[in-house]
Amino acid sequence: MKLVWTILATALLLACGDKAQTLGTPAQDTSPVTGTGKAYTVGGWKQGDKASWEAQLKARAQYGQNDYSRVD
Amino acid sequence: MARMKFICDSERCIECNGCVTACKNEHEVPWGVNRRRVVTLNDGVPGERSISVACMHCSDAPCMAVCPVNCFYRTDEGVVLHDKDVCIGCGYCSYACPFGAPQFPSQGTFGVRGKMDKCTFCAGGPEANGSQAEFEKYGRNRLAEGKLPVCAEMCATKALIAGDGDVIADILRNRVLKRGKGAEVWGWGTAYGSKQAGQPAAPGVKS
Numbered sequence: 256m257k258l259v260w261t262i263l264a265t266a267l268l269l270a271c272g273d274k275a276q277t278l279g280t281p282a283q284d285t286s287p288v289t290g291t292g293k294a295y296t297v298g299g300w301k302q303g304d305k306a307s308w309e310a311q312l313k314a315r316a317q318y319g320q321n322d323y324s325r326v327d
Numbered sequence: 328m329a330r331m332k333f334i335c336d337s338e339r340c341i342e343c344n345g346c347v348t349a350c351k352n353e354h355e356v357p358w359g360v361n362r363r364r365v366v367t368l369n370d371g372v373p374g375e376r377s378i379s380v381a382c383m384h385c386s387d388a389p390c391m392a393v394c395p396v397n398c399f400y401r402t403d404e405g406v407v408l409h410d411k412d413v414c415i416g417c418g419y420c421s422y423a424c425p426f427g428a429p430q431f432p433s434q435g436t437f438g439v440r441g442k443m444d445k446c447t448f449c450a451g452g453p454e455a456n457g458s459q460a461e462f463e464k465y466g467r468n469r470l471a472e473g474k475l476p477v478c479a480e481m482c483a484t485k486a487l488i489a490g491d492g493d494v495i496a497d498i499l500r501n502r503v504l505k506r507g508k509g510a511e512v513w514g515w516g517t518a519y520g521s522k523q524a525g526q527p528a529a530p531g532v533k534s
Contacts, residue, residue: 281400282410282453287470291457297473309328309491311473316490319480321498323505 330405331448332492332519334499335378338509339486342367342377346478346487353477354466360430362446363478379487382428382446383518390420390429406448411464414442425517449476
């Protein structure tokens with residue numbers, strides 16, 4: 256009987272324990288420079304090449320959004 | 328490359344909601360969630376303006392500061408993203424965000440608040456680029472496809488412009504010089520600091 260009470264008391268005390276609450280590390284994302292390796296990717300840049308990706312986005316921002324570049 | 332940024336040129340926005348529709352369609356955003364919306368300022372008053380608002384991917388993002396589970400991260404391009412596997416849907420980011428960007432889908436019978444959803448600058452999430460898992464959680468990863476956010480690319484009047492901060496600030500600067508007005512950019516100071524778009528950066532300061 257004593258053993259049962261000991262086990263029960265131990266179980267109750269364990270239930271009162273608190274788990275450590277630590278923040279996880281922020282997620283690790285893959286750079287968009289690596290591309291998707293699929294269709295729908297725009298041509299004119301090489302997947303994995305950071306310089307060509309940056310040049311592609313800068314060029315796209317200009318010809319897609321700067322309408323004054325098409326006006327005299 | 329400078330940081331990725333949004334500019335909404337209120338002189339050009341015609342409140343067509345094309346950006347909102349394009350975003351919902353591209354990312355298959357569920358009912359009740361709008362990652363982007365168009366807001367009218369001074370509605371009905373002469374000189375009213377409309378602007379398109381979403382997550383601005385702030386330089387010093389308050390959502391990142393208040394998140395109790397550290398689910399946010401910033402990419403090398405300055406895009407603020409979050410990990411839905413870590414998010415607990417507490418809503419703190421919603422209170423902290425000055426743009427009202429975080430959205431919470433209702434789930435289940437009692438409409439329990441789900442995990443946060445917001446604009447990703449069309450850059451997906453932590454899953455593999457272009458994967459089905461990434462698409463289902465965050466939508467399409469257009470940056471990894473060599474494209475810019477669909478809301479800006481679909482904008483009929485080019486009021487909403489997105490991309491490298493230096494490039495888009497230069498586009499706006501050129502517009503302001505040509506038309507001689509409309510240099511004020513709503514939200515720019517709040518998101519990226521006190522410097523207005525279209526003004527030269529202080530020496531030695533990266534935009």
